Amino acid sequence: MNIWTDPHAWQWLGKAFAANFVREGLYYLVAALLLWLVVHQWLHKRLAHRVIAGWPTSADVRREMAYSFSTLFIFSAQGLVVFASILRGDMVIYFKPGQYGYLWLALSLPAMLLWHDFYFYWTHRLLHSGWLFRRVHGVHHRSRNPSPWAAYAFHPIEALVNSLVTPLALMVAPLHGLVLLAFTIHQIVRNAHGHLSIETMPRGFARHWLGGRFTTTTHHHLHHETAQGNYGLWFTWWDRWMGTERGDYHARFEKVTAGR
Numbered sequence: 001m002n003i004w005t006d007p008h009a010w011q012w013l014g015k016a017f018a019a020n021f022v023r024e025g026l027y028y029l030v031a032a033l034l035l036w037l038v039v040h041q042w043l044h045k046r047l048a049h050r051v052i053a054g055w056p057t058s059a060d061v062r063r064e065m066a067y068s069f070s071t072l073f074i075f076s077a078q079g080l081v082v083f084a085s086i087l088r089g090d091m092v093i094y095f096k097p098g099q100y101g102y103l104w105l106a107l108s109l110p111a112m113l114l115w116h117d118f119y120f121y122w123t124h125r126l127l128h129s130g131w132l133f134r135r136v137h138g139v140h141h142r143s144r145n146p147s148p149w150a151a152y153a154f155h156p157i158e159a160l161v162n163s164l165v166t167p168l169a170l171m172v173a174p175l176h177g178l179v180l181l182a183f184t185i186h187q188i189v190r191n192a193h194g195h196l197s198i199e200t201m202p203r204g205f206a207r208h209w210l211g212g213r214f215t216t217t218t219h220h221h222l223h224h225e226t227a228q229g230n231y232g233l234w235f236t237w238w239d240r241w242m243g244t245e246r247g248d249y250h251a252r253f254e255k256v257t258a259g260r
């Protein structure tokens with residue numbers, strides 16, 4: 001089907017957009033709702049000693065939901081571009097596991113995580129410069145004590161930048177449908193988790209030879225608190241290599257995980 005000449009193109013686009021919106025919305029809703037219910041509601045009192053600085057206010061939660069809702073529109077529209085590119089043969093999402101070799105099947109998820117981590121770190125640093133911070137990324141930083149609902153709380157321009165991660169990857173290499181699903185679930189769960197305002201990892205995790213390579217909620221919380229340093233997404237190495245890891249990260253992590 002040629003989406004530009006087919007008389008039913010707009011109807012088709014509308015349905016595809018709605019399907020994208022429901023799918024993206026469900027991922028966000030389920031991840032944020034579950035973490036919010038379990039950590040911020042049911043375990044609210046038991047985890048009080050794990051609060052990094054303070055609880056988010058209801059105004060924070062409402063604003064985070066509103067911006068996340070607008071981000072879902074951007075992500076859904078971006079999904080249409082991917083659909084159209086697949087129809088044109090410019091991008092490939094495949095479903096036969098061995099179609100591009102089992103080696104690529106096994107490597108593609110780690111490759112996507114490394115690519116996303118790299119892309120986010122550098123675009124995030126750019127978003128912290130002058131006008132971009134004041135007018136665009138500042139929206140995300142209005143939450144000093146974020147909630148899981150902040151996972152997609154972006155200005156539309158930032159949402160557009162973030163939405164390019166998967167299409168840029170698909171421009172270079174084919175991806176299996178299940179790899180994309182795992183990538184999406186990982187990103188929304190860890191993204192919502194990173195905005196908990198409560199540290200859930202065990203004592204010693206940030207200094208562990210393996211654990212210390214992963215960002216924690218405290219890591220990203222300090223970024224929200226100060227808007228300086230700790231720009232990384234999934235791994236701590238870009239901040240370490242670039243000298244942008246906050247000097248107080250380990251002390252704050254140890255303080256919040258020290259126990260009652």
Ligand SMILES: [Zn+2]
Nearest residue numbers: 140195220224
């Ligand atoms: Zn954040």
Ligand SMILES: [Zn+2]
Nearest residue numbers: 124137223227
């Ligand atoms: Zn930031």
